[in-house]
Amino acid sequence: MIRIQGVSTIQGKITNLSIQSDEETIIDGAGLTIMPAVIDPHVHFRTPGMEYKEDWRTGAKAAIRGGCTTVFDMPNTKPPTITANLLHEKKAIIDRQLNEAAIPLRYQLFFGADKHHLAEIAKTKTAAIGIKVFMGCSTGNLVIDDDESLHAVFSIAAKENMIVAVHAEDEHLIRERKATYSGENSYAAHSHLRNVEVATRAVEKAIGLARQYGTRLYILHVSSAEEIALIKAAKQEKLPVFAETTPHHLFFDTSAYGRLAGKAVVNPPLRDEKHREALFTAIHEKVIDTIGSDHAPHTLEEKAQPYGECPSGMPGIEFMLPLLLNAYHAGLITLPEVVSLTSQRAREIFAITNENDWVIVDLNKKAKVSSTQSKCGWTPYQDLMLQGWPVYTVLKNTCYKLFV
Ligand code: DOR
Ligand code: ZN
Numbered sequence: 001m002i003r004i005q006g007v008s009t010i011q012g013k014i015t016n017l018s019i020q021s022d023e024e025t026i027i028d029g030a031g032l033t034i035m036p037a038v039i040d041p042h043v044h045f046r047t048p049g050m051e052y053k054e055d056w057r058t059g060a061k062a063a064i065r066g067g068c069t070t071v072f073d074m075p076n077t078k079p080p081t082i083t084a085n086l087l088h089e090k091k092a093i094i095d096r097q098l099n100e101a102a103i104p105l106r107y108q109l110f111f112g113a114d115k116h117h118l119a120e121i122a123k124t125k126t127a128a129i130g131i132k133v134f135m136g137c138s139t140g141n142l143v144i145d146d147d148e149s150l151h152a153v154f155s156i157a158a159k160e161n162m163i164v165a166v167h168a169e170d171e172h173l174i175r176e177r178k179a180t181y182s183g184e185n186s187y188a189a190h191s192h193l194r195n196v197e198v199a200t201r202a203v204e205k206a207i208g209l210a211r212q213y214g215t216r217l218y219i220l221h222v223s224s225a226e227e228i229a230l231i232k233a234a235k236q237e238k239l240p241v242f243a244e245t246t247p248h249h250l251f252f253d254t255s256a257y258g259r260l261a262g263k264a265v266v267n268p269p270l271r272d273e274k275h276r277e278a279l280f281t282a283i284h285e286k287v288i289d290t291i292g293s294d295h296a297p298h299t300l301e302e303k304a305q306p307y308g309e310c311p312s313g314m315p316g317i318e319f320m321l322p323l324l325l326n327a328y329h330a331g332l333i334t335l336p337e338v339v340s341l342t343s344q345r346a347r348e349i350f351a352i353t354n355e356n357d358w359v360i361v362d363l364n365k366k367a368k369v370s371s372t373q374s375k376c377g378w379t380p381y382q383d384l385m386l387q388g389w390p391v392y393t394v395l396k397n398t399c400y401k402l403f404v
Contacts, residue, residue, distance in 0.1 A: 325388025
């Protein structure tokens with residue numbers, strides 16, 4: 001038995017945690033705080049086909065270091081996860097990689113909606129956590145850009161009681177705006193090309209479809225005040241609409257291009273500062289339900305390419321919780337809100353049964369972000385001084401001691 005003694009709950013109650021184990025260890029938990037382990041509902045661990053950017057051996061280590069024991073992985077792999085067979089094959093590869101890493105990370109997979117494989121959706125009803133719809137192109141070429149297929153996906157999902165997770169950026173508007181921005185070589189142009197209207201147009205359409213078919217809708221990486229207004233209205237209407245934001249949209253804005261250059265390029269893009277405030281307000285008002293890291297690693301060489309060739313996305317799973325704990329110290333968010341965002345709401349929305357996994361954090365620990373477990377080898381949060389770090393992650397009765 002591993003006993004962590006005298007640890008505090010977020011309400012300040014002192015408690016002990018006993019973990020089934022062959023070893024007999026007593027850990028002094030004085031000054032430490034216990035929270036449910038993080039569920040990250042949005043990662044791209046790049047398997048199969050892009051394992052040079054990340055795989056489940058490195059991804060699992062990064063997750064554990066971030067206090068995370070459950071991830072939901074996205075289907076824009078090579079090949080994309082667009083048939084039931086591909087979904088099962090992907091699971092087998094992941095299980096092998098996790099076995100090699102000796103980390104039994106919990107995971108779920110999103111199934112990728114594709115207009116030529118709509119009949120596959122129902123076959124994945126129990127095997128997938130939900131259906132991912134790219135309403136606009138991002139990394140890879142998964143996209144649903146015609147209304148007929150979009151209606152079909154929402155209708156099938158409602159019938160099968162599957163949740164639809166949308167990357168809400170309007171492909172037609174992106175294409176139109178690409179013409180205006182062609183030849184643009186500053187990374188910051190990305191935020192103008194994929195402007196707020198690109199996102200709101202898609203969010204509006206997705207909410208309309210959720211209303212029409214009664215589909216449960218999960219809106220990924222909400223980044224702007226305007227999307228929040230639409231989601232707030234949908235919730236007031238009692239539609240089954242849920243919203244996620246990301247650490248990079250909470251903690252970065254367009255001023256980051258100066259420092260991070262191509263590393264700051266992400267879809268949806270970073271927004272002007274005022275949107276960050278709107279995101280925090282939306283968390284307080286429970287319009288935003290969850291935070292997903294949208295962990296999307298690319299190599300440094302790829303991210304150093306000029307605008308237009310530089311792929312979108314940045315890693316994030318490892319530092320999402322420390323960033324939130326640091327924001328707690330800055331008075332931006334409460335600890336119950338952190339728990340709600342990082343595990344409680346995901347558990348409710350996706351019907352995840354109680355897992356008995358924990359993260360034990362040292363709220364007082366101050367350290368700079370200095371290294372990463374991600375295979376891509378970089379983090380946009382490099383050298384940031386943060387207060388509040390996970391020190392133990394407990395997954396299926398294994399207690400991982402973490403070093404910052
Ligand atoms: O920036 C992004 N990167 N947005 C996405 O939607 C996909 C992701 C990736 O897979 O690289
Ligand atoms: Zn993503």
